[in-house]
Amino acid sequence: MTTSIVRIWAGAWLVFLxxxxxxxxxxxxxxxLKPGQVLTYEANESFKGKDDNSRxxxxxxxxxxxxxxxxxxxxxxxxxxxxVAEKGSPVGDEIASFARFDVRPDGEVPACPTLxxxxxxxxxxxxxxxxxxxxxxxxxxxxxxxxxxxGYHALAAKDAxxxxxxAFEADRRSYVERIxxxxxxxTFQFDxxxxxxxxxxxxxxxxxxxxSAGKGMLEVTSVTQxxxxxxxxxxxxxxxxxxxxxxxxxxYRKVEKPGDQAGTLMNQARKLLTDARAKVTLPEPSAALxxxxxxxxxxxxxxxxxxxxxxxxxxxxxxxxxxKDFDGRTHTLDQYRGNVxxxxxxxxxxxxCMRAMPQVRRIASHYRGRPVAxxxxxxxxxxxxxxxxxxxxxxxxxxxxxxxxxxxxxxxxFPTLIIIDQQGKVADVHxxxxxxxxxxxxxxxxxxxxxx
Numbered sequence: 391m392t393t394s395i396v397r398i399w400a401g402a403w404l405v406f407l408x409x410x411x412x413x414x415x416x417x418x419x420x421x422x423l424k425p426g427q428v429l430t431y432e433a434n435e436s437f438k439g440k441d442d443n444s445r446x447x448x449x450x451x452x453x454x455x456x457x458x459x460x461x462x463x464x465x466x467x468x469x470x471x472x473x474v475a476e477k478g479s480p481v482g483d484e485i486a487s488f489a490r491f492d493v494r495p496d497g498e499v500p501a502c503p504t505l506x507x508x509x510x511x512x513x514x515x516x517x518x519x520x521x522x523x524x525x526x527x528x529x530x531x532x533x534x535x536x537x538x539x540x541g542y543h544a545l546a547a548k549d550a551x552x553x554x555x556x557a558f559e560a561d562r563r564s565y566v567e568r569i570x571x572x573x574x575x576x577t578f579q580f581d582x583x584x585x586x587x588x589x590x591x592x593x594x595x596x597x598x599x600x601x602s603a604g605k606g607m608l609e610v611t612s613v614t615q616x617x618x619x620x621x622x623x624x625x626x627x628x629x630x631x632x633x634x635x636x637x638x639x640x641x642y643r644k645v646e647k648p649g650d651q652a653g654t655l656m657n658q659a660r661k662l663l664t665d666a667r668a669k670v671t672l673p674e675p676s677a678a679l680x681x682x683x684x685x686x687x688x689x690x691x692x693x694x695x696x697x698x699x700x701x702x703x704x705x706x707x708x709x710x711x712x713x714k715d716f717d718g719r720t721h722t723l724d725q726y727r728g729n730v731x732x733x734x735x736x737x738x739x740x741x742x743c744m745r746a747m748p749q750v751r752r753i754a755s756h757y758r759g760r761p762v763a764x765x766x767x768x769x770x771x772x773x774x775x776x777x778x779x780x781x782x783x784x785x786x787x788x789x790x791x792x793x794x795x796x797x798x799x800x801x802x803x804f805p806t807l808i809i810i811d812q813q814g815k816v817a818d819v820h821x822x823x824x825x826x827x828x829x830x831x832x833x834x835x836x837x838x839x840x841x842x
Contacts, residue, residue, distance in 0.1 A: 419518050419580050419582060420585065421493065421518070421586065422584070422586075423493075423585065425457055426621045428454075428613070428615070430449070430452075430611050430613075431610050432450075432611050434606050435594075436604055437603065438603055445474040446471060446474060448471040448472075453628075455628065462492040464492055465491055465492065465493055466488070466625075466628050467490070467491070467509050468674060471486075471487075486681060487506060487508040488506070488632075490504040491504065495518075496518045497515045497516055501825070507824075513576075515587070516542070516558075516560055519558075528544075534752075535825055535828075536748055536749075537565055537747075538562065538563070538565075539562075540561065541563070545558055554583060555580060556579075558577075562574035565744040565745050565747065569778075570599050571598045572597065575592075575594070576590050576592050576593075577590065587610065589609050591605075592605065598778075627669075627671070628674070630669055631670065631678055633666075634662050635682070638659050638662050638663060641659040642689070643830075645694065646819055647819065650701070652694045652697035653694055656690040663679055696800075696802070696803075699800035700819050707815055708723060708799070708815060710722070711790075713791060714790075716776075721765070721788060723810075726763050728761060729761045730762045730763070730817075730838045731762075731764075731765065732750075732753060732754075732807060732835065733765050733799070733808040733809075734764070734765065734807050735767045735795075735805060735808070736766065736779075737768065737769040737770045737804060738776065738778065742822065742823040746823045746824075746827055747779075749828040750764065750827075753831055756832060760839070761839070762835060764787045766780075767795060768789055769804070800819075803821050805822065805823065807820040809834055811838050812838065817834070820834075
């Protein structure tokens with residue numbers, strides 16, 4: 391009886407949606423992109439905080455550089471964000487970020503290494519409903535790498551002219567909203583004729599550690615078309631940029647480990663960028679490589695200093711410890727001899743730590759029942775902050791309070807993961823957030839397990 395009632399209700403609701411123009415009969419909204427298209431969006435957001443107010447302006451430039459065999463489009467994205475003064479002029483340096491990813495007609499963005507960490511495609515390509523049933527009842531998208539879930543619901547058309555658009559709202563639930571007690575609500579207007587998002591209104595608020603609330607909007611300002619020859623050149627030069635960028639990041643991550651080779655590796659990294667820069671002519675890849683070259687010396691200095699610190703740790707006996715977890719159980723380094731240990735150093739105010747945590751939790755689950763122990767090494771001043779994170783992030787591995795340990799392990803940046811081998815020596819280190827953190831850490835742990 392209950393099932394029948396639900397089906398009747400859903401059918402009636404769908405009829406209503408079609409009648410009001412919320413859902414077109416036999417059709418659901420789909421992105422309709424064309425190779426060579428260039429989409430430009432302007433976004434503005436104002437935040438009012440406990441101590442100050444801030445305004446941000448972000449320009450999105452999206453190039454549709456090709457169509458894949460599975461029907462998705464290859465996108466190159468560039469975002470430029472600036473802090474804006476009260477009268478609208480930029481304050482300080484602009485922050486530019488590049489990414490390359492694929493987007494399917496329903497807005498799904500498959501995982502890819504060139505997506506990067508500073509570009510969020512869901513802001514301009516939010517997920518669309520899979521079918522009319524989802525359009526009627528709601529739909530969602532999820533990214534397991536950082537535990538981001540976005541719930542979507544369609545909105546009824548206000549009048550006949552509004553029926554040409556598909557309006558829907560999105561509520562994001564990620565590590566940011568969970569840990570910093572926030573909300574992220576967006577209302578999108580999808581232009582059925584052009585097959586793109588035309589407008590979005592944004593409302594966000596945060597409690598702990600941020601104490602701010604903001605409102606903003608995003609608007610498509612232009613859709614232009616590159617000539618075939620222009621598209622070919624742009625695609626080739628951006629491929630050259632992303633290839634160099636990925637190789638650069640691979641060398642950058644290696645630097646911390648072999649202390650005596652750090653300088654050599656960073657010189658190789660610079661040469662990668664210099665060689666790529668000499669082969670590009672267009673403004674976008676040229677500016678991206680120029681920016682990396684400009685910041686290279688600063689990054690190199692930081693990495694080389696880190697390499698010197700970790701050279702005193704890697705290959706040496708790990709600093710011993712005896713600490714109780716939040717359940718009152720005592721853990722010591724010695725009692726885990728014969729196991730591989732993964733120590734994740736974090737604190738609540740570190741957003742990258744929170745973003746990495748779902749992958750750390752996945753690492754713990756992956757090795758459950760095997761001779762591998764994963765520990766959260768918390769460095770918050772207040773234990774209540776640590777307990778809040780443990781609860782909200784549903785951490786099912788021991789978390790230890792470790793304020794005096796980071797220095798003993800050469801840790802200065804967070805998050806940092808330290809891997810200790812079966813003999814109690816530090817075998818590896820991973821600094822910072824990476825979308826491939828799970829793969830990188832499990833590869834290192836597997837090598838230790840296989841070598842035993």
